[in-house]
Amino acid sequence: MIPPILAKMRPPEQSPLALADAHSLETVRLSAGYGERPAIRDVNLTFRPGQITAIIGPSGCGKSTLIRCVNRLHEVTPSARVAGQVLLDGADVYAPGVDPVLVRRRIGMVFQRPNPFPTLSIFDNVAAGLRLNGIDPGKSLPDLVWEALDRVVLWDEVKDKLRQPGTALSGGQQQRLCIARALAVAPEVLLLDEPTAALDPMATLKIEELLRELKRDYTVVIVTHNMQQAARVSDVTAFMLAGLDNAGVVVEVGPTHQIFTNPTDRRTEEYITGRFG
C-alpha cells in the first residue's frame, strides 16, 4: 500500500486524500555532487512551518545545490548525484515512485533572476502552473490568478494590464510575479535562491516584507549572500562552509538573533564579521 503522503504526490485524479496541514521539511544526511566533484555532504537541517530559514555562506559552499536537491531540481543537471533523504512531512521525496514534477509543485522555487515566461502575459504566467497541474474544481482560473497576485501584493499594480507580457514589468514586479506563479499551485514549501540579488533596494524591501507575510502560511527557505538580509528577514539561520574536500557542510544553525549576536562557532563569527577570506 502506498503511504498517504506519497499518494499526495501523484496526479490529483489518483489521490483523493486531503493535503496535510503541517509542512515540515527535513534533510537527513543529504549529500550531492556533480560527477566526481562533491557539492554538499551530510546535511541535516529541519525547516519548520511558520518560519523563514536563511542559508548563508561564501560562494561555492553548496547553498544553491542544497535547495535544488530539496525540490529535486538538482537531478536535471547531467552528472548530478544525490544521496540521503529529504523528508516532506516525514515522507522521502526521493522514494521510488515519487514524481519529481509533483515534488517541485509542492516545493516551489524562485530564482535569483526573475524569470517570467517571456512569451506569456502576466495572467498566463500565473495560470501556467494551474493549467498544467489541474485546478481545484471549486474555484475558477481567474479567481486563482487573482488570489496569487493579491497574495504577493501585485494585483493592484497589474489588474489593468493582465494581458501585457510578464516581461513588461519592472524587476521587482517580475520577481513578485514569479512568486505568485509558484504560490498559484499551492505549494507547501517555498524555496528562494537569492531572490533579491538582482533587485534595487526598494524592490528588495518589498520582497522581504512579502516573505514575512508568506511565512504565516508556508515553510520558507531563502539562500542569500546578503547577511543583513538574512538578519532582517529570517527566524533561523544556517551557516554553510566548504570543507577540505570542497563539499559544503553545515557549520552552525540556530535562531537568527543568536547567530548574529553570539555565534557558537569561530568560523561563523569570522564569516559574519567579514573577516572570512
Next chain:
Amino acid sequence: MPRREVFESELQRLQDEMLLLASMVDQALGSAIEALRYLNATEAQRIMRADREINAKRFAIEEMAVTTIATQQPMARDLRTILAVLHITVELERMGDYAAGIARIVLMHGEHELLKPLIDVPRMADLDRAMLRRSLDAFVARDAELAKRVAAEDDQVDALYDQVYRELLTYMLQDARTIDRATWLLWVAHDLERIADRVTNICERVVFLVTGRMEETNVSTC
C-alpha cells in the same frame, strides 16, 4: 584572516576614547576627594568646569559608535563590543557627575570646617577607583571572571557606606548643629557608594561582551 582595516581602526579608536574618558573620571574623583579633604574651593570649581569635558567626551563617543554601527553593520562580538562601549561610556559620565557633585559639596561648606577628619570616605574613594581601573582591565583583557570578581568588591564599599552612615547619624543625634555638615558628608558617601554600583554595571557589560549573555554580577542580599 582578511581584516577590515577601516572598521578595525574605528573599533579600536572607540575603545581608546572610552579608556581615555575613564582616565578623566578617575582623575576627577581623586581630585574631588583631595579638594574635600582640604576644602579647596578653587580646585572644586576647576573639577566642576572639567565635568563639561567629560560630558562632551561621552557625546563624542556615542556619536562615533552610532556612526560605526550605521556604516559598518557590525555583528556578533564587534556589535557587543560597541554596545558595551556605549553603555560603559554612560556609566563613566555619571561617575563624572558624582565627582562634580562632591566638588559642589566642597563649595557648600563655605567657611565651615569639615565635621570630622576624613577616614572612611577616602577609603571608599580608593576602593571605587581601584574597582574602576580593574573593571577596565577586565574589558581590555576580555576577562569575564575578573569582571565578576571586581563586581563582588562592591560589598566592601557598601559596608563602608553603612559605617559612615551610622557614624554621621550619631553626630546628628548628639548635636543638631552638625546636621548640615553631616548631611553633606553623607551625600559624599552616597555618591561614592553609587560609583561602586556603576562599576558593577560596567562589569556586567564586560561579561556580556565576552559571553554574549546578560548576567547580574552582584545581586544585593538586603
